[in-house]
Amino acid sequence: MNNRRTNCGNCQRVFPQMNIGSKYICQCSAEICSICGYTFHNDYTCFYYLTQCDFQIIDLQQQVSDPSLHAILQYYLNQVRVLFESGKGGGNLRFVRAQAIVNKPLEVRYAAKKACMAGQCGGRERVNEVFLWHGSAESNYNPIARDGLKVAGVDLPPGGQGYGLGIYSGNATTASGHTKGSKWLLLFQGMKGNNSPSTITTIPQLNNGQTHSFTAGDITVFFTKEQILPRYLIEFSN
Structure with a gap:
């Protein structure tokens, strides 16, 4: 009971x-x-309301005496575990622990982009929100949590991106191959919007309001940083 x-x-x-x-x-x-x-x-986690900070990273496995807070932590921890298990794509990664990211300015930015994309896609239900994974060096995760992901070719050098310009994502196993030895992954909420039939190779095409992402197999490339909201950092083992 x-x-x-x-x-x-x-x-x-x-x-x-x-x-x-x-x-x-x-x-x-x-x-x-x-x-x-x-x-x-619908658009925010409980932690958005519970924390007094604009930016905070919260350990979901911390010990707390408040039963209500414990229930909240457990709810989101269970959610992350389910997303991790369903997002491995057949890989053998094992879940270790998770942290929730609260970033109120990025929440506001994401909500504004969602309203914009809703008009471009034919309604809020058609912005095609998903949870996807991004792998990076461990030193990059705090800046990513604070400032959001950057667009290759715009905010970062293109660097031999095989699927054009944008922010790259995939399942957890695919993302783990890009962590440069780190055992952490970023789980983010993103809006795929209208799918592009081809990769984007020039900057003006990235934010033309007609297409918003490109998908090839497990890889999804998002065209703008406003489409992505960092949600969790997950430690894993092989």
Whole structure:
């Protein structure tokens, strides 16, 4: 039996913390998240509301005495484990631990891009949001978490990108081949939008509003950095 409780962020009424990740309609008529108690949210994690910081990296396996916070940590840890297992693409990677990334400025930037892409794609439901993986050297992850991923050919040198300009992603196993010895991966939320029939090789084509990504097999290349929101850092072992 679940004895955990959460307070409505609108009226402070206490209610059972049930139906994890779903909407709870309080007696005050507020529609709130059944985990954190704040206004029900699709575009943000609970940590967006719970932290006072604009940027924070949160250990999902930390020990806490607050039952409500423990439930929130466990909810997102379980979510990451499921995404990791489903995203290995047949590889033999093993999950070790995970950290959640809270970055409020990037959340705002992502939401603005989503509104823009919704108009270009024919509705918010057609921006094609996915969770995908990116591998990099360990020293790069904190700057990525803070500032977002950069576009090869725009913010970074092209560097022999076989699928044109953009931000490269794939499944967890594919991404692990690009970590330069690191045992960490970035799991991000991205909007694939309208698929391009070919790679993009010139900068003006990247943000023309007609296409937003290119996919070839396991590889997806995103054309703008605003389409991507860093969500988690995951440590793995082979």
